[in-house]
Amino acid sequence: MQFEGQLLKMITHQATPIQYYLNLSHDLIHMNSLIGQTLEFNHLGYQCVNCQRDEKLFRMGFCKKCFFESPYASDSIIRPELSRAHLGEQERDLEIEKSIQLVPHIVYLAYTGEVKVGVTRESQIPTRWIDQGATFALAIAKTTNRYEAGMIELALKTQLSDKTNYRKMLKDEYEDDLDLANFRTQAQKLFPGEFSKYFNADQEIWHLDYPYTAPEKITTLSLDKRPSFSSVLKGIKGQYLAFEGGSVLNVRSHEGYVVSLNTKKEA
Numbered sequence: 001m002q003f004e005g006q007l008l009k010m011i012t013h014q015a016t017p018i019q020y021y022l023n024l025s026h027d028l029i030h031m032n033s034l035i036g037q038t039l040e041f042n043h044l045g046y047q048c049v050n051c052q053r054d055e056k057l058f059r060m061g062f063c064k065k066c067f068f069e070s071p072y073a074s075d076s077i078i079r080p081e082l083s084r085a086h087l088g089e090q091e092r093d094l095e096i097e098k099s100i101q102l103v104p105h106i107v108y109l110a111y112t113g114e115v116k117v118g119v120t121r122e123s124q125i126p127t128r129w130i131d132q133g134a135t136f137a138l139a140i141a142k143t144t145n146r147y148e149a150g151m152i153e154l155a156l157k158t159q160l161s162d163k164t165n166y167r168k169m170l171k172d173e174y175e176d177d178l179d180l181a182n183f184r185t186q187a188q189k190l191f192p193g194e195f196s197k198y199f200n201a202d203q204e205i206w207h208l209d210y211p212y213t214a215p216e217k218i219t220t221l222s223l224d225k226r227p228s229f230s231s232v233l234k235g236i237k238g239q240y241l242a243f244e245g246g247s248v249l250n251v252r253s254h255e256g257y258v259v260s261l262n263t264k265k266e267a
């Protein structure tokens, strides 16, 4: 089978195990059923996820112009505490910023190789956790907008990371007694007073199950360094495709790349 198009982050479906669909110009390819098959990727060009032009990509699938102009790449996307829409203040496009920021947000703890804190729109659960490769996740607050969630996260970041170390995430080694509920108790003490009303101790811990077994050694594939490669797909975790021998491709970091994909069953 051959497919070709603009690579977007994989679409996921929460199940046991999680189901993954590679998104090539909105053609969805069910990846779980390709585990065990040889995949050949070829990098053909670029297509900015915003303006769709064939431009060298700058960050997050955006060309440089779009990264600095699009409301989907503004500072508050990366740092929620910088949100201004609740004050009626525009960063780049107030109507779009309102639609992104003035909706319920969740502050969560997730185990992605270590326990981290994060913020996402309520509608992005559990997608956000799956994209990060979280093995466990726990919502600890629900706020009315992005700014409030960002301020809680900022306070929790004094004790917890807000980044995912992908090597640790892909190693997937955790202690049997790891319990996010204990971290929730610690986190509650760090909530800023004015937002303590949003703390929520009622939520259950999610345990996410990936079609994945950690390899011995992990090496990263980049389509810039290797525009063409072919290998047997062994598993999927987060937004990573894991191949034979422990090489991994971060699909998300290749958003906007135009690629072809050939699949071949082993003889």
Ligand SMILES: [Zn+2]
Pocket: 048, 049, 050, 051, 052, 053, 055, 062, 063, 064, 065, 066, 067
């Ligand atoms: Zn662009």
